[in-house]
Structure formats: C-alpha cells, structure tokens
Amino acid sequence: MKNVLNFLEVLFSENDIEKLLKNIISYTKEYIKADRGTLYLYNEENNSLESIVIEGENISKIELKIDKNSITGYAFLEDKILNIKDVYDEKNLKKIDKNLKHNEELDKKIGYKIKSILVIPIKKGNKKLGILELIKKEKSFSKKDEEKLNLIAKFIGIALYNSLTIVNILQKQEEKKILIENIAEAIVITDLDMKILEVNSSFMEMLGFRYTFGEIKDRYLPDILSEISKELIQKTENVKKSWIADELLSDLIKIKILPVIIKDFNKEKLKKIIYIFKYPKG
Structure with missing residues (x-):
C-alpha cells in the first residue's frame, strides 16, 4: 500500500x-x-x-x-x-x-x-x-x-x-499567440466591457511603444484611443447588439470590429470583441 x-x-x-x-x-x-x-x-x-x-x-x-x-x-x-x-x-x-x-x-x-x-x-x-x-x-x-x-x-x-x-x-493559447503575432495589422482583444485582454506587437508599435503590455492590460480601450473613443464605443455597442461585424472609418485608420461567439452547453454566447486596425492605403 x-x-x-x-x-x-x-x-x-x-x-x-x-x-x-x-x-x-x-x-x-x-x-x-x-x-x-x-x-x-x-x-x-x-x-x-x-x-x-x-x-x-x-x-x-x-x-x-x-x-x-x-x-x-x-x-x-x-x-x-x-x-x-x-x-x-x-x-x-x-x-x-x-x-x-x-x-x-x-x-x-x-x-x-x-x-x-x-x-x-x-x-x-x-x-x-x-x-x-x-x-x-x-x-x-x-x-x-x-x-x-x-x-x-x-x-x-x-x-x-x-x-x-x-x-x-x-496549445490553444500558443496557437492564438502565433496567429496574432503573424498578422501584420494591429490587433486588440477585449472583453464585452472593452477592457483589454490581449494585443499583438503591431498594436504596441501603432501606439509608438508608449506603453508596456502590463500598463494597458485591463485598461478601457477607448481611454487608449481617446481621439476616436466616442465612435469606437458606438460601433462596439452595435456589434454587441447585432453579433455582426462592423467597421469604423476615419481619416487616419480603419478598424474592423469582430464579435467572438462560442458555444456553451449548446447555446451561443458573445464572449469577446476583436479589433483589427488597418491604415488606409495611399
């Protein structure tokens, strides 16, 4: 024994x-x-x-x-x-x-x-x-x-x-990290309250490396992007209500806003929001 x-x-x-x-x-x-x-x-x-x-x-x-x-x-x-x-x-x-x-x-x-x-x-x-x-x-x-x-x-x-x-x-965490790091565009993943959960290096570069990840994790995304905060909040609310992707266009940048929907005990739930930032060409 x-x-x-x-x-x-x-x-x-x-x-x-x-x-x-x-x-x-x-x-x-x-x-x-x-x-x-x-x-x-x-x-x-x-x-x-x-x-x-x-x-x-x-x-x-x-x-x-x-x-x-x-x-x-x-x-x-x-x-x-x-x-x-x-x-x-x-x-x-x-x-x-x-x-x-x-x-x-x-x-x-x-x-x-x-x-x-x-x-x-x-x-x-x-x-x-x-x-x-x-x-x-x-x-x-x-x-x-x-x-x-x-x-x-x-x-x-x-x-x-x-x-x-x-x-x-x-493995899933590593796959997600690899996916994020290999996309040229800046990416942010937030919870439904727009608090930052994950970003890739391109997003940090977009901010001019003014922050470390530790400094922006759990921060309210509109506070980081104050110039477009009002429009960003409105577009995010639309995505949360419709569960359909939307875009925010400005003179400086285009932001694609994607809902992350998962199945939980055979019920679909909106869990996170992904923001993909792209500079207009030209």
Missing part, C-alpha cells in the same frame, strides 16, 4: 506530461511485475491508438486500429480489462470473441514472442483516454495482478486527463 501511495503522490504532483507518462509505465511495470509496458493514447481524429510511451531501445511507435485484429484494440473497443494467459491460444481468444486475434506485428516490433498480455482502458469517468498494455514473454498474469491494475487505473485516468487538459489549454 505504501508503494501505491507513493505512486499517487507522483501522479498528482507531476505537471510535465512526458515525465508523467514515463512514470506511469515505469511504476506500473514494476508494480505488476511485467516485462514491458506500453501506454497508448486515443487519437480521435483517425480513431486509432498511438503508443506514446513504449519501453525498449530502437522500437518505433506503434499505431493500432480499434478493432478485433489486436487484443489491445479490442479491449479499448469493448471497454474492458483483458488478461490473456497465452496470446497464441486461438481457442481461448475465440471464447472471448470469434473474430479476436493477436497482432503478431507487436512481437516483431519488440523483438520477441509474447506469452501473455494484460490490458486495461484508461478513462476519466466515461471518457476513454487510452489504454495501458503490459506483457510477459514467459509467465502469465494472475487474477491478483488484474485487480491491482484495476485499482490504480482509475487514478491514472484522473491524472492523465488533468495533464492532457493543461496541454490542450497551453
């Missing part, structure tokens, strides 16, 4: 996704006394399982279809733990499902003939995140091994879900 508690502490204290995945495999393999372990994550785009952590040198990544042509793919498909004592016992496999097969390519990938396999889907609630695969080349896994793996799998699912959520958030 002490080892399990130590593992749980590692699970919920590790923020680095790569280290977390390696820790999951390393600990689980030792805890269950397996020869090798592989963690597959579910790829929703092509509906497949991709090996993220696989122990052993010179082993290329493995991609599995979610079907009955592999024990691991079948376990994920049917959402069940499988403890197969002999993966080449076709008679026993057919008792589970008449079309179930062992994928012999796995043996070739790791360099030896597998004897037994223990696999369990990794989930957070009802959401399947991936599957954990443990193998032995000589002995078999016991019923107790199965129970031990089932015990820690729930905690692995929670920790993995939390880490993947953080990764997705960081």
